[in-house]
Amino acid sequence: MATQKVKVDKARLLDWYRQIVLIREFEDRCDELYREKKITGVYLHLYSGHEATGVGAVAALQEHDHVITAYRDHGIALARGVDPNPLMAEMMGKRTGVSGGKGGSMHLASREHNFWGGYAIVGGHLPLAAGIALESRYNNKDAVVLCFLGDGATNNGYFHEAVNLSAVWDLPVVWLIENNLYGMGTPVEVASGQPELHKRAIAYGIKDAGRVDGQNVVEVYEAASEAVEYARKNGPVLLEAITFRYKGHGVSDRAYSERVEELAQWQARDPIIVTREILTGRFKNVEAELDKIDAEVKTIIDRAVEYAENSPAPTYEDLIRNVYVEDANG
Amino acid sequence: MAEKNLPMREALRAALHEEMVRDERVFVMGEEVGAWQGTHRVTRGFLEEFGPKRVRDTPISEMAIAGAAVGAAMAGLRPVAEIMTINFAFLAFDALINHAAKIHYMFNGQFRVPMVLRAATGWGNQATATHSHTPEPVFAHFPGLYVAMPSTPADAKGMLKAAIRDDNPVLFSEVIALYPKPGPVPDDPDFLIPIGKSDIKREGDDVTIVTIGRGVEWSLQAAESLAKEGIECEVIDLRWLRPLDMEPVIESFKKTNRCVVVEECLPHFSLGSEIAAQIQEKAFDYMDAPVKRVSAMDVPLPYARDIELMALPDTQKVINAVKEVL
Ligand SMILES: Cc1ncc(C[n+]2csc(CCOP(=O)(O)OP(=O)(O)O)c2C)c(N)n1
Numbered sequence: 331m332a333t334q335k336v337k338v339d340k341a342r343l344l345d346w347y348r349q350i351v352l353i354r355e356f357e358d359r360c361d362e363l364y365r366e367k368k369i370t371g372v373y374l375h376l377y378s379g380h381e382a383t384g385v386g387a388v389a390a391l392q393e394h395d396h397v398i399t400a401y402r403d404h405g406i407a408l409a410r411g412v413d414p415n416p417l418m419a420e421m422m423g424k425r426t427g428v429s430g431g432k433g434g435s436m437h438l439a440s441r442e443h444n445f446w447g448g449y450a451i452v453g454g455h456l457p458l459a460a461g462i463a464l465e466s467r468y469n470n471k472d473a474v475v476l477c478f479l480g481d482g483a484t485n486n487g488y489f490h491e492a493v494n495l496s497a498v499w500d501l502p503v504v505w506l507i508e509n510n511l512y513g514m515g516t517p518v519e520v521a522s523g524q525p526e527l528h529k530r531a532i533a534y535g536i537k538d539a540g541r542v543d544g545q546n547v548v549e550v551y552e553a554a555s556e557a558v559e560y561a562r563k564n565g566p567v568l569l570e571a572i573t574f575r576y577k578g579h580g581v582s583d584r585a586y587s588e589r590v591e592e593l594a595q596w597q598a599r600d601p602i603i604v605t606r607e608i609l610t611g612r613f614k615n616v617e618a619e620l621d622k623i624d625a626e627v628k629t630i631i632d633r634a635v636e637y638a639e640n641s642p643a644p645t646y647e648d649l650i651r652n653v654y655v656e657d658a659n660g
Numbered sequence: 661m662a663e664k665n666l667p668m669r670e671a672l673r674a675a676l677h678e679e680m681v682r683d684e685r686v687f688v689m690g691e692e693v694g695a696w697q698g699t700h701r702v703t704r705g706f707l708e709e710f711g712p713k714r715v716r717d718t719p720i721s722e723m724a725i726a727g728a729a730v731g732a733a734m735a736g737l738r739p740v741a742e743i744m745t746i747n748f749a750f751l752a753f754d755a756l757i758n759h760a761a762k763i764h765y766m767f768n769g770q771f772r773v774p775m776v777l778r779a780a781t782g783w784g785n786q787a788t789a790t791h792s793h794t795p796e797p798v799f800a801h802f803p804g805l806y807v808a809m810p811s812t813p814a815d816a817k818g819m820l821k822a823a824i825r826d827d828n829p830v831l832f833s834e835v836i837a838l839y840p841k842p843g844p845v846p847d848d849p850d851f852l853i854p855i856g857k858s859d860i861k862r863e864g865d866d867v868t869i870v871t872i873g874r875g876v877e878w879s880l881q882a883a884e885s886l887a888k889e890g891i892e893c894e895v896i897d898l899r900w901l902r903p904l905d906m907e908p909v910i911e912s913f914k915k916t917n918r919c920v921v922v923e924e925c926l927p928h929f930s931l932g933s934e935i936a937a938q939i940q941e942k943a944f945d946y947m948d949a950p951v952k953r954v955s956a957m958d959v960p961l962p963y964a965r966d967i968e969l970m971a972l973p974d975t976q977k978v979i980n981a982v983k984e985v986l
């Protein structure tokens with residue numbers, strides 16, 4: 331695990347705290363809205379429990395760096411600074427959604443934030459990350475790609491091919507495995523011959539950045555910062571964050587309720603609690619500020635829900651647009 | 661305009677070369693494209709000329725070849741990725757269909773995927789069941805992807821250049837048997853064949869033959885031979901399976917009232933299935949005979965030469981089909 335180098339200042343910590351509770355609130359509200367049938371469909375994968383990993387890792391990036399992830403993408407989008415209003419609108423399939431209501435929960439993206447999207451085919455975004463990183467190298471830029479992936483995603487061919495390609499082409503990618511101990515219902519040790527997933531790095535001859543506590547935003551930030559700078563200077567690196575998802579795999583998951591004990595253990599080390607402890611341990615009289623953030627975040631999400639509910643649905647014109655690029659001569 | 665007589669492989673090479681010279685963003689990647697000089701010699705000499713940054717040998721990783729091309733294209737490069745033969749493109753199917761073809765739509769136009777995936781296609785020389793596919797209709801099933809299949813060196817050049825310059829993803833199928841066949845090719849570095857534009861390769865009033873790729877050769881040979889018997893065939897080379905240029909087909913059909921589709925692919929859910937469906941939808945009142953298909957037989961291709969050839973379309977089968985619809 332990374333040793334602390336630069337002391338993270340109070341403003342930064344408060345900002346991370348704000349992001350973490352923003353994500354939690356966003357996800358709790360999505361869950362509610364789904365039960366109220368205001369968010370519909372079959373796929374809605376919540377990020378609750380993972381917040382410190384997403385926030386800490388994205389914080390390690392510069393603005394011109396790139397982020398890409400799988401379908402559990404709400405939290406990453408928020409951490410990257412995407413406005414909650416169009417994100418919530420996308421959940422409700424509205425025309426004002428980040429993806430115009432055509433992508434849905436699993437396919438959020440914001441080009442202006444260098445957030446290249448959520449992708450719903452397990453592992454499918456890994457070679458895309460390699461390709462985006464290739465552009466950086468090709469044009470002598472110093473931008474890095476941070477690619478989030480699940481523990482389950484390490485077991486299909488995309489992982490093997492993309493990570494190996496990043497090695498032989500020396501691409502600036504941070505492969506960040508969010509190991510939440512399960513892929514749907516399958517525990518890591520049932521799915522992976524080598525359950526210490528960061529060790530996969532060795533097989534590809536890339537840097538093994540080890541394991542980090544995914545519940546601790548500061549530790550994630552430090553490990554990710556090292557990894558990002560390594561990737562910028564040298565090439566690909568693999569980092570593993572250990573975390574846990576609080577909700578079902580997706581909203582239609584019925585099995586997760588069996589994991590109550592395990593869940594309670596993880597909730598005792600909830601990213602919100604851990605971040606609060608870091609702040610209160612380091613600064614005096616910070617509680618009032620934190621409570622104020624909690625309240626502000628609720629208002630932000632209230633507004634996002636209102637915005638989404640009042641937004642128009644996509645039209646027939648939207649249905650048939652963007653199948654192909656129309657002004658297509660690059 | 662000046663022309664050169666070139667085999668299709670050289671026409672393709674010229675197209676790629678010109679586009680790489682014209683646009684720094686264009687690069688090639690794939691198995692054996694560099695040091696080996698290209699499995700089909702289309703990238704011969706490129707590594708020496710353009711260097712390893714723009715001529716990128718890859719591991720045997722079809723998912724990553726197609727997927728990394730998608731990412732690089734989204735980020736602003738213009739990859740021309742090569743899949744050694746289309747038989748291996750099945751491994752790249754997800755990257756092509758779920759990613760290349762969907763990303764522009766799914767993210768509401770935020771990203772473009774200006775990539776070309778070149779793949780050598782077709783049967784012959786006892787390549788056997790796993791190595792004899794012409795599965796272009798399978799890829800053409802999906803909106804968001806274009807599918808090209810040239811039949812002459814000139815078309816190959818103009819179509820590849822258009823594909824590279826277009827901002828949409830293109831699967832570019834190159835018929836292996838046509839690589840060595842020569843034809844006149846314009847020198848003009850801006851010679852382009854518009855995406856989705858078919859070509860009437862021979863005019864005639866009696867039967868419309870709709871075809872693509874290698875089928876053009878069989879169809880022209882059949883037309884030639886039938887002409888001696890006074891039967892005039894119109895041969896339409898679609899050139900692209902997507903977009904599918906149906907207007908000239910319908911127009912021709914309204915004149916001939918008869919149609920034979922000649923294709924190298926299997927008959928089930930084939931190019932011919934689509935053409936026949938559209939003709940009955942759009943020109944039912946003009947039909948004087950059922951649309952006839954000449955396709956490969958509905959079996960995996962065997963090794964033994966005698967039965968391999970039995971399973972495949974040829975000029976005689978086209979002649980027979982034309983006579984059946986007359
Ligand atoms: C190629 C593919 N296979 C199967 C699925 C179905 N599926 C969706 S998510 C998932 C589990 C993935 O687990 P993991 O990578 O650990 O991510 P997590 O959901 O835990 O965040 C599966 C099997 C899929 N979407 N894509």
Ligand SMILES: [Mg+2]
Nearest residue numbers: 480481512513
């Ligand atoms: Mg998992």
